[in-house]
Amino acid sequence: MQIRDLPYSDPGTPDVRSGLRLLLWLGRKQWGGQLKALGWGVLQLASIASFPAVAGLAVTAVVHRSGSDLALAGVAMAVVTVAVTVGDTMLHRVAVTNWITAAARIQQLLARRTAALGATLTRRVAAGEVVAVSTGDIERIGWCVEAVSRFSAALLTTLGVCAALVAYQPQLGLLACAGMLALALTVLPLLPKATRRAEAQRERAGRATELAADTVAGLRVLRGIGGEDLFLTRYRQASQQVRHAAVRTARMWSFIEALQVALPGLLLVGVVWYGTRLALDGHIAVGELVMVYGAISFLLLPLQLFGEFAMSYSFSRPSAARAARVLGLRRPGEEPGAQADDEQRAAASYGAGPREGLYDPLTGLHAPAARLTAVVCGDPDAAGRLAERLGGHPASAADAPAVGAEAVGAEAVGAATAGVATAGAPDGNASAGQQADASVPPSVLLNGVPLDTLPLEEARAAVLVQDKDPVLLSGTLGELLNVPSSGRIGAAEALNAAQCTDVLGALVQGTPDAAGDPMRARITERGRSLSGGQRQRLALARSLITDPEVLVVDEPTSAVDSHTEARIARELAELRAGRTTVVFSSSPLLLDRADRVVFVPGAAVAATGTHRQLLRSDPAYRAVVTREPQHHADASREQVRARTNQRDQRAQTHQRAQTEGVESA
Template sequence: MRTLPYADPGQPDLRSPSRFLLWIARGQIGVITLATVYGMIWMVAQALIPWAIGRGVDGIAADDTGSAVRWALVIAGLGAVQALVGAVRHRVAVANWLYAAFRTMQVVTRHTARTGPAVPNAMPTGEVVATASSDAPHIGHTFEVVSRFAGSIASYIVVSGIVLGISPPLGLIVLIGVPVLVAATSPLIRPLQNRQRQQREALGHLTALGADTVAGLRVLRGIGGEQVFLGRYAQRSERVRAAGNRLAGTHALLDATLVLLPGIFLVALTWVGARLVLSGTILPGALVAMYGFAFFLVIPVRTAGEMAFATARALVASRRVIAVLTVDRDVHDVPDAPPPASTNSDSDAAAPGEPRTNGKPNAGLPADDLEPDGAPRGMLVDTVTGLRVEPGTLTMLVADDPAVTAAVADRLGRLVPGTGVELGGSPLDHLPLTEVRRRIVVGDPEPALFTGTLRSNLDPHECHDDESLRHVMTVTSGEDILETLREGFDSPVEERGRSLSGGQRQRVALARVLLTDPEILILVEPTSAVDAHTEVAIAERLATMRAGKTTVIATASPLVLAHADTVVWLAAGRVAATGTHHELLDIPGYRYTVTREEEMA
């Protein structure tokens, strides 16, 4: 058995739902083959029991005790094989279910994580959640049924051969009747698939509305909108209920058909067999076997119907999965981009071995701090605003519109396409995304914590010891968090960090970012949820920890700005002034933004 989750779930085939299912099947073809073999042995053993019983009855009718005992032993052996192989078959079938479901979940979650905000922007969050939690198990169920379906086909062939050997008329009834039974259910498959899709879409919309309502519950209470959203949720629930009832009706009709038609088939087969016994064409034991076969054949017919139902549902689920997986990321790698042209003129050429940037020597920088072309490692230039971030400095951004600094942070971290940013003299969008993500880390202004321990939230890859974790918690003034958690770093953190206050969640998220220790760190309002005393402590410790490393902070807090090496004031979307916090206080617009003092007339 494999270890789940997969180390690499692979690249899915998204050309159609059927191709997606075939891609999953290829990934676990060995387990599917094993389950198929076990399923065939299991079902054939079960199919042979009526035949063995009939032969035993003929032995009893002929007063042949030895024959009856031998066939009784054969029946016992078939039962033992069925029991042992059935247990193994069930285990392998469930493994097929889990492998297919987990592979689907992994490709969905991996794609959602890699595309960043693209998937949530393209479809409701509830749709994505339902795809992983509901559609993936539906796909897995199809692969669980495969072994029983293969066994049904094999047993049908075996039973048909036996029945044809006993009596050609009865054999023809079996050979013709069973396919007719299966074909009779096919007209119900398409309506079933359509109603499954409708119910799935209604459920996804309900899930999305519920998630949005819960996320904004505090706001709703503040404006008295709880009843309004409760009414909307009730309306959506009614739509889900109605869609579920329509689906259940079609499903019930399919189930009734699968009971009625085999029943009719059983009556016809028994009547013909009884006539043949009375005419002396077949022995009484053969009639008993025929009756057992008639009952047994209900199982393959129902399994065929279940396979059709599961496949229809899996195709609907695969279509929803593909809808998620085809949402493309906003930011792409540009592997064939030409190297940036050098900005050094011939007159500024450096002597051999002398590093230069923009025509100016960098003799004072160590070799490890330079790009291969001699540019300072980590030099950031934003051509949209005219921002230049010197490497190794603590630079803070203030703007008359907070959206401007947030947009700058997105561009500097290449979180949006067409950045217009240069890193070390190279356009940022010409560098591989893996390199950008390794060298530049952007702290999320809305920190997200996950269910688990404090340790797993701080260090999900388990790369750091307790001393390192304690150090970053000290930098973010998180000592009080550790004091209130009885088990320290192994203390549980509830979903979305609900067991922590807003300021505590922000400090834990900041500690997690600092633990990555990137070459360039970009933070957006990292202390907006803490008190003034804590804000000062964090600013001081952050400046010390990041000394000599490039750090960009978008903030309007004067307590944080006082610790900056350089403060950049942006007005009307462009760099308007650069200096220290105290120097820029002479600018009315800057002073009003950071202190909220009214401008003098």
């Protein structure tokens, strides 16, 4: 794999059982590149190790006054020099290629996993953690993959040099081998402590990154309440904790590196002292002493490579563990056998459901095809979770604490069964055994087909969810609206429907180089230069341009005034005519435009009808929509019940009078 061939057409399926297994999987995926790097590394180090032997031949030639031997030594020195140059150049080239391709593979896998998980990702992993994994952790993982080949080459070369020393000069060779073993035994016990310090530094850095991201995202609110100093103090404290952790880690590694310099130096002094005595006693020649000295000096280079690999592994192992944790997250439909289980639960436990439109077996919510359905929830957070479910982002059992207890469990299943009966689904009463088997919520059905059984691309193209806090990417307005679409709705039509006239004027005014063209006007990161209502309307225009088969929007007009909201409600109903649209809102202006209103106060559908019908018939619905206090709602409920009882009594009296009249006749 070459850098020019990136990105991968298929990055593969990683082994995410642990960080070590992920690193081993990366090594196997780059087997060819690792072997190339190993070959060039052995050539480079073996050539460097040959310098002492060539130098020894030159010294011996000078002592013996042999010109031919000296010339031969010069030629050998030139060959070794060329070999070192070629080996070093190619090793660097191949090693960097391994580094970049490994990092790119992990980056591509993370991007795919992020796209697959969607909004559920940040509920299971902090946003700062995801950013840290996709930036610093990827570099550390690539560093370790790149260092493996050089470490392997250094290990092979070291074994070869030690074996040659033992064969050539047994006494000096055994002394050198014993010294190298003592060095390894001295440094190795320090590595676990260095790894723990590196992991602590990484955790503190992740928390600081998350705090910084949250602060920047809420900067407008912080300025409004005067909370900049408070959050600045928090970030300073987090930053100081990162600095202290980094200093502790650096101290440990500086101590390890100091040992790698001091101990080999002492070993070299001992070998030279002992070798000099052997030379003075006539046991070895001067050239042989130079050769042994050069070989011992060479062994300092592999020791540095060993230390570099130990450092890269210590830093990359916790990074790989975090990357494996993110890559190991799965949507319920992606787990082995989950698709079949979802289909069986949807068909057996909850009935087949309506065959047209969008249907949620868990709550009984049905959005008929080609209709505008408004959904009213008592809890805004529950509305957001339900909107995510309708988009094919169901919460697994592992997510239950984060998404609300009503989403899973026997009580939710029982409530969902009641909701199905309310929606008119067949087979509304599921057996107790079937309810107990539902460990995760069933998939939402699109035209009778579970969304989890569809390929991810098809599901995302069919159902688009716009949450209550949409993200606007930086760039021009034209780039923001350049999204995959059916082509039925143009940018001007969508912007007009979303009532973006004042937004376009503000963007043009804030971008002097746009030359009056709104499409060339620039949008800052996350649209922070715009108000909340302006961001909402631009996001709505972007969703309308996409023109999906099913559009789910959560509170699309919560930050706009009532006049603008009324116009958006009218234009939305007209523009989405013939398409399935689900709007989560409690605004009467939007609800009155809906073809159908569904009231979901808890875990299941409680009532269905038009807005005006539900206002008259359901006090709880009226309390949510009109913001009526709960005691007023209870009083209204009692009044409705009293009026109903009076009407029933009058009907019974009238019927009894008619019966008595007939008997008298």
